[in-house]
Amino acid sequence: MGGWTRHIWTLFKKDLLLEVRQQYTFYGVLLYVASTIFVLYLSMGQPEADVWKGLFWMIQLFICVNAVAKSFVQEGRGRLLYFYSIAGARDFILSKLLFNALLMLLMSLVSLAIFMLMLGNPLAHPLSFLLLSCLGGISLSLVFTFLAAIAARAQQGAALMAILGFPLIIPQLLLLNRASTIAFQDVLQAGLAGMIGLITALDLMIIALAVVLFPFLWKD
């Protein structure tokens, strides 16, 4: 294993360990997911497929903002300086991206399960939608992780993150929504693979941008 993979792994393990010990983010977001979907169930019952799909992606968006918001704020100034001296900016952002992607992956699965339990199951192809929601969760987490870094450097909270992120995420949400429309139809249409390829390419671009831009953000 090269030096940088070890750095990323160590930083990732540190985040994971913190999470396991503190058990704040995971259970906090879990409660948020459950209560939001429960409120939706109380107010809408079991909606039609179109509404279901729209609500699902909107809820994913809000879950993501909440899950990712804390990831840079929890590191104090001194600790950031320490990581900088031992690991470097690129490893740091990559470990954060990895951790948040994993967190969001888990949350997407959980929220999909609760959605199906409470709001009914209008899916024609549950498996391809499962794949899409995992991919969607990861895409959202990548964008918002970088925006969380920006918001944390600007010493602002989740509110600024939402202001910056919502316009930026619209194209991606449109793509996801469109791709998931395919999963709702009885006849599996061609074009799903192309969409998934496009979303994956976008994700890779975000990672590349984060790696290039984060060192500038980090400097003081």
Add this chain to the structure above:
Amino acid sequence: MLRQNWWKILCVILLLYTFVAGFLGPVPARPILNETIRNYYFHIAMWFSMMILFITSLVYSIKYLRTNNHIFDIYALEYAKTGIVYGCLGLATGSAWAGFTWGAFWSNDPKQLGAVVALLIYLAYLVLRNSMTDVDKRARIGAVYNVFAFAMLFPTIWIIPRLVESLHPGGAGNPAINADGRIRIIFWPGALPGWTLLAVWITTLRIRLQLLAEQRLH
């Protein structure tokens, strides 16, 4: 004087040409569009110039990140601001045009949505800058956001309209308007450079104003 300001004179001449030839010149007769086709010299030119302005802003943001020269940050900010103004004008001219040809001022066309998203992103850029008081930090974080937002947004708003059907010409079964020579001869040499030069003129004036305001502070 002339050596420095020739492009301002050129800008006025080109815009005069656009207005005179654009309103009086011959245009192809198309059903539904009829005489509104002349809006092409204004609406399309606005969007085109807006893209050019945002790309210029991006270039200055990258330059700022590479050199840490404060002036580049002012350039990036002012080009983005003029881009927003042009975007609003493009939205207004497009909306009026749509109202008289498509039957509604707003119809959730993918290109309309893309335009609104672009404007929202650049307005968020201004909000982000205003959230910080430290000049250096504001410049750096603003530049990072500018690069990130541009690189994320523009590929998608160039790709998505190709995936879905649009009312805008240029897609399948809906030929682009500028295929006609009478339109092209006014748009490419007249309207597009004219409006872009006007935008650059406005921006340079604003940059000079900013620099003067800063000199007074020191």
